Amino acid sequence: xxASATGPVSAPPGGARPVWAPRDAAGLVRSGxxxxxxxxxxxxxxxxxxxxxxxxxxxxxxRYETHxxxxxxxxxxxxxxxxxxxxxxxxxxxxxGDGYVEAVGAGGLPVELHVLRSDRMSVVPGADGxxxxxxxxxxxxxHRFGIDAERPVICHMRSFHPQDDHYGLTPLSxxxxxxxxxxxxxxxxKALLDNAARP
Numbered sequence: 001x002x003a004s005a006t007g008p009v010s011a012p013p014g015g016a017r018p019v020w021a022p023r024d025a026a027g028l029v030r031s032g033x034x035x036x037x038x039x040x041x042x043x044x045x046x047x048x049x050x051x052x053x054x055x056x057x058x059x060x061x062x063r064y065e066t067h068x069x070x071x072x073x074x075x076x077x078x079x080x081x082x083x084x085x086x087x088x089x090x091x092x093x094x095x096x097g098d099g100y101v102e103a104v105g106a107g108g109l110p111v112e113l114h115v116l117r118s119d120r121m122s123v124v125p126g127a128d129g130x131x132x133x134x135x136x137x138x139x140x141x142x143h144r145f146g147i148d149a150e151r152p153v154i155c156h157m158r159s160f161h162p163q164d165d166h167y168g169l170t171p172l173s174x175x176x177x178x179x180x181x182x183x184x185x186x187x188x189x190k191a192l193l194d195n196a197a198r199p
Contacts, residue, residue, distance in 0.1 A: 097168030
């Protein structure tokens with residue numbers, strides 16, 4: 001009988017266990033959007049289609065053809081038009097479960113709107129558990145947005161999450177295992193092609 005004495009130690013029974021990509025926001029975006037053509041196209045299709053819907057401004061009595069809110073949404077800031085702004089907002093919600101819009105202006109209606117990166121935002125809960133501020137962090141620098149009920153600066157939109165009081169659930173989280181399998185199969189197929197189809 002021929003067998004190495006180290007066989008049972010080096011090759012445990014049951015085979016290898018799966019290795020999953022990180023499940024944090026950056027890892028999910030990297031594997032499910034940046035590194036996966038199906039995820040990329042899905043998010044782009046939904047965000048572009050939602051951004052292309054016509055905008056209606058009305059109250060309980062009439063619909064407005066011209067209104068300061070419509071003007072603001074047509075040109076939310078100096079570098080984005082309406083479609084780019086809404087596509088960025090919907091993309092953030094689809095990728096992370098959360099969308100944050102900063103309103104810029106002193107008193108009255110804001111003069112600019114900016115979509116903030118969700119992976120840089122964090123909710124600051126108060127003693128009662130309700131948010132009292134939002135922190136925007138880049139590297140070691142942080143800016144805190146306070147919550148003012150009279151004039152809110154940050155609008156936080158989130159998708160439904162049954163187990164989190166402060167953050168939304170990203171669809172990428174539910175699809176993460178399928179994305180990992182798809183990415184692994186693509187890498188295996190590419191390696192097979194590189195090796196002249198020899199396993």
